[in-house]
Amino acid sequence: MSSELTDLCRYPIVQAPMAGGASGPELAGAVAEAGGLGFLAAGYKTADGMYNEVKQLRRLTGGPFGVNLFMPQPVLADPSAVEVYRHQLAGEAAWYETPLGDPDGSGNDDGYEAKVAVLLDDPVPVVSFTFGCPTRDTLDAFAKAGTHTIVTVTSAEEAQSAQWAGADALCVQGVEAGGHQATHRDDPQADHTGTGLLSLVAQVRETVQIPIVAAGGLMRGAQIAAVLAAGADAAQLGTAFLACPESGANPLHKQALTNPLFVRTELTRAFSGRPARGLVNRFVREHGPYAPAAYPQVHYLTTRLRQAAAKAGDAQGMALWAGQGHRMARELPAGELVELLAGELEAARTALSQRSPR
Numbered sequence: 001m002s003s004e005l006t007d008l009c010r011y012p013i014v015q016a017p018m019a020g021g022a023s024g025p026e027l028a029g030a031v032a033e034a035g036g037l038g039f040l041a042a043g044y045k046t047a048d049g050m051y052n053e054v055k056q057l058r059r060l061t062g063g064p065f066g067v068n069l070f071m072p073q074p075v076l077a078d079p080s081a082v083e084v085y086r087h088q089l090a091g092e093a094a095w096y097e098t099p100l101g102d103p104d105g106s107g108n109d110d111g112y113e114a115k116v117a118v119l120l121d122d123p124v125p126v127v128s129f130t131f132g133c134p135t136r137d138t139l140d141a142f143a144k145a146g147t148h149t150i151v152t153v154t155s156a157e158e159a160q161s162a163q164w165a166g167a168d169a170l171c172v173q174g175v176e177a178g179g180h181q182a183t184h185r186d187d188p189q190a191d192h193t194g195t196g197l198l199s200l201v202a203q204v205r206e207t208v209q210i211p212i213v214a215a216g217g218l219m220r221g222a223q224i225a226a227v228l229a230a231g232a233d234a235a236q237l238g239t240a241f242l243a244c245p246e247s248g249a250n251p252l253h254k255q256a257l258t259n260p261l262f263v264r265t266e267l268t269r270a271f272s273g274r275p276a277r278g279l280v281n282r283f284v285r286e287h288g289p290y291a292p293a294a295y296p297q298v299h300y301l302t303t304r305l306r307q308a309a310a311k312a313g314d315a316q317g318m319a320l321w322a323g324q325g326h327r328m329a330r331e332l333p334a335g336e337l338v339e340l341l342a343g344e345l346e347a348a349r350t351a352l353s354q355r356s357p358r
């Protein structure tokens, strides 16, 4: 991390922002208290909802934390594809006895401007962005407010433009990552197989000079040591923290991470219209191949279905976001997990430094 960011926390360990309820004040507070960087997720929240969580978190810890914002999305070119998908999901609506949601939901911008205004008015230590890069003016305004900015990127090109725009640091997200790929432009024609984290970190390290936080599939301290060796300054972990008791993830979601019934993850547009990695369940298998590139419209369309599936205790209809390392999840209090990861990292570094050159 940049010297200022490194100074914020004891360990180079960042708890990923996880929208949808997993990373609230309780999780972020426990991570911050243990010496990592905790994160609140402002995605799908109103500016007021976000600010309430910031205030709650400040009551729990004086430690460092960040807030993550979704960048506004371009207007959908072809809404008819969403209508076709609505028909595809009619059987689900009947099965879960719930109407489908309004695809226009709360619009394309997720309240971005209002959230930026709140965070500039009452600054927090770190703000990160996903699904795009803010303007130079916005990044400058945060710098003036004393807030460190991190822009999430999935390619060397995105990394370069974020550096040019004035980001303080990058979150480099590999294809292994759980949840949405943070790609700045969702190109439906593009191949969404993505780039593996180690390779991407090495590429980005050779492209930009600013600090890198590496994310995607990291579950153990030895993996953190590997990304640091590849050029990252810190590691961001989502799935590893999902299973913690402080995580607000649905208990069925937590259990599914290590349930042998779920053998693999996949990038799917089935639930939201943007590629996101989750455990492959019935819903992903049946609808993934037909889901259009229409985010956030598909997210709003499926919101009630996902809620109804959760209420019915049916993990086969829920969005079970998870990274490729999900089976290695450990159900530990977040503070203990941070300490354990930090110990494993130290051990891996010591082992590497003691290995004699051949």
Ligand SMILES: Cc1cc2nc3c(=O)[nH]c(=O)nc-3n(C[C@H](O)[C@H](O)[C@H](O)COP(=O)(O)O)c2cc1C
Binding pocket: 016, 017, 018, 019, 020, 022, 041, 042, 043, 068, 129, 130, 152, 173, 176, 177, 178, 179, 180, 182, 215, 216, 217, 218, 236, 237, 238, 239, 240, 242, 321, 322, 323, 324, 325
């Ligand atoms: C349940 C879940 C929700 C997520 N929500 C967000 C989010 O709101 N904002 C964001 O930038 N990244 C989000 N991510 C992605 C993480 O920031 C991070 O890239 C990812 O968790 C790293 O991969 P891992 O899960 O294998 O550790 C989410 C990931 C998960 C698993």
